[in-house]
Amino acid sequence: MEPNKKEPVDAIKVIKSLIDVIQASFSTAWKAVLLLGGLILVAYCYFESIVPEGLSLGDAFFLASAAFSFTCIALIGVGFGAFSTLWALKLLVVANNFRLKRRGEPPAASLHRAVDSGSMVFMSFLVALPLAYLLVFVRDQSPDARMHATFMFFAAVGAITAIIVLIVPSKVQQRDIRLTVVFLAVAISGALVATRPAPLNLSMVNLGVRSAPGQDVIFSDAEHTQLAAIATASGVKVQFCKLPTTDKWGTRDARAVWHGVGGSSYIRLFDETNGSRDVLVRANRADVEVIRGDRTGFDCPPKVAASPDGKSS
Template identity: 80%
Template sequence: MEPNKKEPVDAIKLVKSLIDVIQASFATAWKAVLILGGVILVAYCYFESIVPEGLSLGDAFFLASAAFSFTCIAVIGVSFGVFAALWALKLLVLANDFRLKRRGQPPGSSLHPAVDNRSTVFMSFLVALPLAYLLIFVRDQAPDARMHETLMFFAAVGAITAILLLIVPATAQRSNHRLTVSVLAMAVFSILVATRPAILNLAMANLGVRSAPGQVVIFSDAEHTQLAAIAAASGMKVQFCKLPTTDKWGTRDARAVWHGVGGSSYVRLFDETNGSRNVLVRANRADVEILRGDRTGFSCAPTLAAAPAGKSS
């Protein structure tokens, strides 16, 4: 046997090793998804003060969907914030370099070459304009939407992420990845506590577990009677409207915060005169429906709005 001759590669062993790696990766990813989905479920239930009932093994798919939806919203939102902050970072780098130049020193830093071009910076400025408009002038119409706080979270986290990852020092330095990740994690947690964004609400609304602001929640006649009595006892004004030719009632003053998964539904009633006042009620899943769709017309007739107690409130 010649000393420099390489032994032939066993193709079958190579394929088997690749298959083992892929299977191990999928098994690890599935466990990570279930863990993340469980954490999201626990966090959502904690913030909404609900206790799901009747969950089955088949709801593992729901946990995976919750994790996927939450991750997509977070990644898209933060990426939007990063891109919107590029133009401001460019100005910051130019101002710092100008200051160093006046002192006779070399430039201190620059943007990452992948984003340091005029067209990207200009597009970043154009993207930042509607974001600034929404943050300054637009306010939430629904009491639990928290879209303003959510946009603030994306903008702040995006700016901090861009500062930590896209500003490159002029002199080569050994990067400390653990320190960068630690600083970013602490910043994200601090901003999360300060703004309390509605990412969980958005994820659950995408899955159909939560009704979105503006959607009509429909109740059976028996469930409506109970909810109207609870609203009256709580001193809240909630307007229910009887649907024509049916024995069901609908309202926009309620949010289904847990519906379609498990054995029970949870509904939060909002005072139409003061959205900050609300009460959480557990309801029979079969007695609650959500009217989904865009531009659905739904209005209460004046006579129904003034109906006797027990039928409207």
């Protein structure tokens, strides 16, 4: 009786199986990206109190871009915060092990071997210096940017993540993944409530949906009349400036919180004397324009008198 021989591998079947796996992976990943993008869109609209109009099936690319932008900002921010605390974790581990050594006990923990080197710790200290400067001395220049709170959030979550991931106990023990995930979720939720960061705003600024602080928002003459009337009725003082040789008006006391996607735009008008006071207005997308880039601003006079036709700034 002849010994069993291995059947020859069918290369075509292997390639087809591989293609099926790749297609299924891409299909799952695409659905996950759209789901995350939809959640980000819903969260942003909820916090801004807006209802987008005129979204189409083609806006799936926008949802994917929102998910990608938000994920990149979160990963970079948390990674930056975790790396900046590496030197502090090294000091903590060394001090704790030294205390145990004096008591005649073995070391309790060490840093992960991937980052446990003098050069990495020194680079971490250098990275922590500008972050400490931003947290201590820099304050927000606009009411909605909240960069200081965002830096605090990334620093806190990064430090918590570094403690969980980079500190390795000397005794090998099985870590409860579910307990770790729950602890991390609670810690992130607490940091969100305590700092109130603005990663959603940063993501929408990157996508061009939201105007950045300092950018000029331009309105048509008809839209300016409506916005000026709403600002006056709401008691919000906004300074509009007439663009020379045009019939358009501009201001830096406004933020386009939703523009370029859908059929309508949403404008938030900030009080120039008290940035915490604002009013949200829906505007015609065609009558709103955001001027992006450097040195594109225009100078507003200190006071603009009423024009002959009754319009004022």
